[in-house]
Amino acid sequence: MKACLCKSFGSPSDLVIEQIEGPTAGPGEAVVRVEACALNFFDTLIIQGKYQFKPAFPFSPSAEFAGVVEAVGSGVSDVAVGDRVMGYMKWGAAREKVLTRSEDLVRLPDGVSFDVAAGLAVTYGTTLHAYQDRADLKAGETVAVLGASGGVGQAAVEIASIMGAKVIACASSEDKLAFARSLGAELTIDYSKEALKQRLKELTGGKGADVVYDPVGGDHSEEALRATSWEGRFLVIGFAAGTIPKIPLNIVMLKGVDVLGVFWGAAVERDPAGHRRNMEQLLAWVEEGKLKPHIHAVYPLEEIATALEEIAARKVRGKVILRP
Template structure:
């Protein structure tokens, strides 16, 4: 089987596809023929050994998957060979076949294609957890989404709108702002403009925003914090800008605001019931048709470097997907 096989930590452009033996499965696992795998900033960091934890070498990157069950371990119940499944693992999805723990699989709802299913596996579960459990977004509140055209940003726009919030999308260009509006943002702010903070004040009537979703970090996040309403919640999802801001402690004090870290990957270890709740909510939205994940680009496996570089160059709009059936 073909796979992205990381044998040493290197830039993605220095890694080649490998032909590996089909993996064996254990009694509580399934062998899944992967049709689509999500590509995220974390994947780009992991292959270089720059993520906050280093994966033991060698490894196959990729955590978000959608595909078809080919084999089941003896202890696996509730699934059958041939079923379409989706889910989230630590690594391994950027291969034509992947070993998946049964507890990490969900059936793909009817009408949802492989790319959309893979897109929903991490970003949408993460943002659902962030907005419902941590941000506690209420109907009528104002949510500001930074990096609004990216994978997390699009998910945050869609899900905040589903929760009944007024959504302001913020991005670095007019083109990205237009994309954020297409994703469902009622208002947009271009923080490439010198007066973007004045624009934000005008949109909120100087009251500020109730919740900020920040997947980019850097100076923009720090400046955005200054525009929080009293009792606001600032959700730190990541640092796509490559810069981790230093927040002066007087700002949350003056705003009565809360800075909250969002790392859904740790939920399995620390709060599996909250992860299960977020997954169930995303699946319900998918099944009802209320949610259709935004796929910004599909790349066949042979062009995996282009997929990674689209993220690195901040060119992505929505979620980037690798099609391992090469149909993308």
């Protein structure tokens, strides 16, 4: 089978496409023919050895995929050959076939395409877990989304809107904010030109945001924290800015704020049943037409280097999909 391989840490151009032996399903496992897989920002890091996971060589990037079950091992009853499925793995999906535990697969409704399903697990899964499982977001509350046009930022705007929240999208340019408005953001802040804390206060009538969704980190985190409401919730998603902020705990005390860590990958392992429920909810929203994930581009596997370079250059709006 064809696979994209990282044989040593380096740049996207160092990746190679080779023919390797296909997998065989053992007990409790399934082989899935990959129809589509997705790339995320962390894929640009894992091939450089800069990510929290450092797989043994050679490995394939890509952590989420969708396809058709081609074979199952003994003891498998949750999926069958021919089922359309989606799944998540820490790495290894950028190839024609993947081997995975059958319990990690979720069946796809007929109305959901492989391209869309392949891009749901990481960004949308992280966001639904953050809002539903960590922040207990309620309809009518106000959510401030930092980095609102990026991968998880896009998902954060869309899902908060579906859940009935009022979204304030925060980003660094007007074109990014226009994209966020097209996704359902009611209000926007350009924090390259406006003082984030002051504008969040103004747009919420002095109350502050009920929930802050922060995948960016850096200097804006403290500003957003200072603009939360009484007993607001601050969701720590990631640090795309490259700087991990140090938060003064007196702000947390004085505002009664909950600072909530969102480590979706660990949550998937610790609560697989909860992860499955969240994936099924996302798929239902897609099938109902409530959730319409934006796909930035679809590339053949052979153009993975170009796709990763687009992501690294911050040129992407939405998901980047590969078709092996």
